[in-house]
Amino acid sequence: MSNKPTHKTSSGELAGFVRLNEGIKGVVLIAFQINIMALNAILLAHRAGEVALGFGVISKELRSLSVELTALMQELSNDAYLAVNLISDLLRQERRYRLLKKATDLVANPSPALRDVMVRREEEFSLITQRVREVRLRLLDRLEDARKLCQFGTAISRSAKIEAAYGREYGRALAEVSQEFDQKIQNILPSIEALCTGMQRR
């Protein structure tokens, strides 16, 4: 078990996944706000009629984006939960391994059966470590998807600003909505970046 993470690193890793879950909650909240805003924007565009046809299409896109982002965050949250379970198990295994190793070291002639127990422990430990690694990679992939989704969101929120300019008497209201869209999307991106950085650092 020479290249196994120490208790300290596993604890740090556990804290990292717990922080990730907290960050996810923040993103989900913003995604929910975008969804409500987009719904209102669709209704506003409907009222505005032909001058806001483009704005309406963009609002629908933003609404789909928020739904997709929420689903992605749910998957991330599930993975983070799985990772917390795995690392908790890892911490338990580490403690057991440490105590069994100490017992083996104290015994003058450890029996082959005791050595087998240690080998089994090491194998199981490696297996869980591998699973944690896999979950972290999957999380990183999902975070990358979320980042791309937000970049797309940034692009379409800018298009919304342009479309708002064609809104005539609804122009001001549409501009306000498009500005809020932009702000919300801009709020998500740093959160996603922070989550990516937090995961990559481990």
Added chain:
Amino acid sequence: MKTAQTIYQEGSHRWVVIARDPSKPDCVIDTNEYLISREGDNLLTDPGGSEIFPAVFAALSTIVDPMAIRYLFASHQDPDIISSLGLWLECNPDIRCYVSRLWSTFIPHFGGDENSLAAIPDEGMSMSLGSGQIEYVPAHFLHSSGNFHLYDPDARILFSGDVGAAMTPPEEDELFVRDFDKHIRHAEGFHRRWMGSTEAKLDWCERASRMKIDMLCPQHGSIYQGDDVMRFINWFAELPVGLSTFRHRR
């Protein structure tokens, strides 16, 4: 490291106490574990907490192969009694741990499952160990609500869990009680506070006084032998315990 010392032997039937660990951390209470062996059957009483597992395991290995321990007995559910269960099961997944039925669904938090835990009914039970029998004797509410002691009628030894326990200072930390009056002062505070029921205490004293006991072996502190056994039972019967004494101290 803890040391193993035989306190009774008759042919292949023996009791070994694993006690006194000078290297244990101060924050961990010292405990006595007892190995009962008979014709190759090995039972370990109150195997202890996880943190002392290496010391118990190593001390046992000087007497028997610890992997050959077949039975564990947990007098109750406390962590210093049985939190090492998961580690023992790592060594021997076939081990059976006997414990009050009350705790059979609590102890799996330390390890094990319905296959590794054998529930003792409230009224107690006997079980075979080698060619002999041992008895799980009820000691409920002393101090746990589901509490048992273990009696070996052939060896005339009663493993009494926390009953008889004493918090002796290092300079008086003898394996056997030498001076009852001096020793019992270190048991008084513990029994007053931990033994919550006068009724349960008197019930136990009455039953214990009818048993043939040459040695009364607690989980902490020194072993009572000979006349000190009855001295202890009488002392305990007289001792005010439980909530009333706690209130007096406020």
